[in-house]
Amino acid sequence: xxxxxxxxxxxxxxxxxxxxxxxxxxxxxxxxxxxxxxxxxxxxxxxxxxxxxxxxxxxxxxxxxxxxxxxxxxxxxxxxxxxxxxxxxxxxxxxxxxxxxxxxxxxxxxxxxxxxxxxxxxxxxxxxxxxxxxxxxxxxxxxxxxxxxxxxxxxxxxxxxxxxxxxxxxxxxxxxxxxxx
Amino acid sequence: xxxxxxxxxxxxxxxxxxxxxxxxxxxxxxxxxxxxxxxxxxxxxxxxxxxxxxxxxxxxxxxxxxxxxxxxxxxxxxxxxxxxxxxxxxxxxxxxxxxxxxxxxxxxxxxxxxxxxxxxxxxxxxxxxxxxxxxxxxxxxxxxxxxxxxxxxxxxxxxxxxxxxxxxxxxxxxxxxxxxxxxxxxxxxxxx
Numbered sequence: 001x002x003x004x005x006x007x008x009x010x011x012x013x014x015x016x017x018x019x020x021x022x023x024x025x026x027x028x029x030x031x032x033x034x035x036x037x038x039x040x041x042x043x044x045x046x047x048x049x050x051x052x053x054x055x056x057x058x059x060x061x062x063x064x065x066x067x068x069x070x071x072x073x074x075x076x077x078x079x080x081x082x083x084x085x086x087x088x089x090x091x092x093x094x095x096x097x098x099x100x101x102x103x104x105x106x107x108x109x110x111x112x113x114x115x116x117x118x119x120x121x122x123x124x125x126x127x128x129x130x131x132x133x134x135x136x137x138x139x140x141x142x143x144x145x146x147x148x149x150x151x152x153x154x155x156x157x158x159x160x161x162x163x164x165x166x167x168x169x170x171x172x173x174x175x176x177x178x179x180x181x
Numbered sequence: 182x183x184x185x186x187x188x189x190x191x192x193x194x195x196x197x198x199x200x201x202x203x204x205x206x207x208x209x210x211x212x213x214x215x216x217x218x219x220x221x222x223x224x225x226x227x228x229x230x231x232x233x234x235x236x237x238x239x240x241x242x243x244x245x246x247x248x249x250x251x252x253x254x255x256x257x258x259x260x261x262x263x264x265x266x267x268x269x270x271x272x273x274x275x276x277x278x279x280x281x282x283x284x285x286x287x288x289x290x291x292x293x294x295x296x297x298x299x300x301x302x303x304x305x306x307x308x309x310x311x312x313x314x315x316x317x318x319x320x321x322x323x324x325x326x327x328x329x330x331x332x333x334x335x336x337x338x339x340x341x342x343x344x345x346x347x348x349x350x351x352x353x354x355x356x357x358x359x360x361x362x363x364x365x366x367x368x369x370x371x372x373x
Binding site for chain 1: 187190191193194195197198200201202206207208209212213215216217219220261271272273274275276277278320321351353
C-alpha cells in the first residue's frame with residue numbers, strides 16, 4: 001500500500017468507516033507491537049499496550065488534523081501508553097527483593113542487552129528502539145517524541161554512549177569459582 | 182563529536198541491539214478482533230443499557246460466587262513455574278542474612294541444569310558454589326536454570342558463613358510445565 005492509499009484510509013476512518021479501521025489495524029499492528037515489545041520486553045504487555053494505543057487512536061481520530069501524520073501520531077500515543085506503563089510499574093520494579101522472596105523471570109539469551117536497554121531513561125529507550133532498531137528517520141522519531149531533530153540527534157548520541165558503556169562493561173554474576181563439590 | 186565517531190557509535194549500538202530483533206515478532210491474530218469487538222461492544226452498550234441493569238441485578242449473586250471461586254483457585258495455585266526446555270531466571274532474596282554470608286551453594290535435582298551464556302561449563306554441574314563480596318552485596322541470588330523434563334523440581338540453597346557453618350537452607354519448588362501447554366510465563370514476585 002502506498003502513502004496516498006494510507007492517507008485515504010485515514011480519511012475514511014476519520015469519517016467513521018469501520019472497514020477503514022480494520023485495514024489500518026492490519027497496516028500498523030505489527031510495527032506497533034514490535035515497538036511496544038522492544039520497550040516493555042513482554043509479549044502480553046506489548047499486546048495490551050498496542051491494543052490500547054489502537055483503541056485510543058480510533059477514539060480520537062477525529063482530532064487528527066493532518067491525515068499524512070497518522071503514523072507518527074499513532075506512535076506518539078504508543079509512547080504515552082509506554083510512559084504510563086513505566087510510571088505505574090516503577091514502584092514494583094525498584095522494590096528490593098525481600099527476605100525469602102523469589103522473583104521469577106523467563107530467561108532469554110539476550111536478557112543482559114534487554115536489561116541494559118531497560119536501565120536507560122524511557123525517552124532514551126524510545127530513541128534507540130525507533131532509530132537503531134526500527135530504522136525510523138531522525139525527523140520521524142523526533143516528531144514521535146515531540147522534540148526537534150537536533151535535540152533528537154543529541155539525545156540519541158547520549159543514549160548510544162550510555163548504552164554502549166554499560167554493554168561493553170557489563171558482566172553477569174561471576175562464576176569462575178564454580179566447582180563440583 | 183565528529184561525524185565518523187558518531188557513525189561508529191551508531192553502528193556499534195545497532196550491532197548490539199540486533200540480537201534483540203526478531204523478524205517473527207507479531208501480535209496475536211486475535212488482537213485485531215479484540216479491538217473491533219471493543220468498538221462493537223461500545224455501540225451495543227449504548228443500545229442495551231437498560232436491559233443490562235436488569236440482568237446484572239438478577240445475576241449478581243451468581244457472578245459474585247463465581248468470582249469468589251476463581252479468586253480462591255488463583256490464590257491456591259500461586260507457585261514457582263517454569264516451562265521444560267526453557268531457561269528460567271530466579272532471584273532469591275536474603276537481605277537480612279547478607280552481611281553474614283560468605284558463600285552459597287545451589288544444588289539441583291536430576292534433569293535440571295544451570296545455564297549461563299558466559300560460563301557454559303556450569304551446565305554440567307549439579308552443585309554450584311558461589312562466594313565473594315558480590316554475594317553479600319547483592320542481597321539476592323540470581324540463578325538461571327533449565328529443566329529438560331516437566332514436573333515438580335526441588336532446588337536447594339545452602340547459605341554458609343566464613344567458617345563454613347550453615348546459616349540457612351532453602352528449598353524452592355518449581356513446577357515445570359510441558360512446552361506449549363499454556364500461555365507464556367510472566368515475571369512475578371512470590372513470597373516463599
